[in-house]
Amino acid sequence: MSRAYSDITFTPTVRALQTHLGSRDKYAAFDLADDRRDSLGPREAQFIAARDSFYQATVSETGWPYVQFRGGPAGFLKVLDDKTLAYADFRGNVQYISAGNLTVNDRVSIILVDYAKRARLKILGRVRLVALDDAPDLIARIEGPDYRARIERAVVITVEAFDWNCPQHITPRFTDAEVNALTAPLREEIAQLKARLAGATAP
Numbered sequence: 001m002s003r004a005y006s007d008i009t010f011t012p013t014v015r016a017l018q019t020h021l022g023s024r025d026k027y028a029a030f031d032l033a034d035d036r037r038d039s040l041g042p043r044e045a046q047f048i049a050a051r052d053s054f055y056q057a058t059v060s061e062t063g064w065p066y067v068q069f070r071g072g073p074a075g076f077l078k079v080l081d082d083k084t085l086a087y088a089d090f091r092g093n094v095q096y097i098s099a100g101n102l103t104v105n106d107r108v109s110i111i112l113v114d115y116a117k118r119a120r121l122k123i124l125g126r127v128r129l130v131a132l133d134d135a136p137d138l139i140a141r142i143e144g145p146d147y148r149a150r151i152e153r154a155v156v157i158t159v160e161a162f163d164w165n166c167p168q169h170i171t172p173r174f175t176d177a178e179v180n181a182l183t184a185p186l187r188e189e190i191a192q193l194k195a196r197l198a199g200a201t202a203p
């Protein structure tokens with residue numbers, strides 16, 4: 001965990017509970033780290049660029065956390081620089097829950113998971129909603145070439161902290177593309193064996 005992440009997540013109440021339950025000493029060193037590690041590095045950028053989905057939590061004005069799944073082509077959450085992420089917010093079911101929440105509270109908490117490699121990255125950030133007409137260059141950078149749904153706004157996230165989770169309890173799961181890539185050599189071998197068998201048994 002980084003200093004930036006513990007500064008945000010270890011609230012006074014959390015710290016008090018850690019003290020009460022005996023784990024405060026284990027985490028005290030994070031409070032003193034010189035390097036806050038609040039910018040994305042190459043490992044994080046590469047990981048985000050390969051993801052085809054993430055979960056995003058926003059906070060409503062009534063205090064409720066709201067988690068929404070976001071999916072798209074791999075890399076649709078763009079890394080603009082080491083402190084900035086952005087994605088195109090398409091016209092979806094027009095409930096506007098996340099967008100509405102973000103107009104009153106700019107905080108987001110995001111989780112990205114690579115199930116196949118059993119890795120999980122958590123990001124805390126603040127969002128700026130950008131209207132289409134206000135930033136045509138930005139929209140051009142974040143829109144996918146093949147996706148024809150209407151973009152309503154850009155969601156621009158300033159990263160405040162990130163943390164990698166341990167792989168424990170992530171069940172490996174594979175996409176169709178990953179299964180196809182993994183089994184391609186096996187299918188090729190089966191085809192060759194079948195051809196050889198057919199040749200051997202031909203009259």
Ligand SMILES: Cc1cc2nc3c(=O)[nH]c(=O)nc-3n(C[C@H](O)[C@H](O)[C@H](O)COP(=O)(O)O)c2cc1C
Pocket residue numbers: 068069070071072090091092093094095096097098099149
């Ligand atoms: C026509 C249509 C297209 C959608 N396209 C996407 C999409 O590309 N990616 C995605 O994550 N969700 C998509 N959704 C579902 C979304 O979860 C939903 O529309 C919207 O993002 C909800 O946001 P909210 O829960 O913050 O109001 C789509 C929904 C509809 C009805």
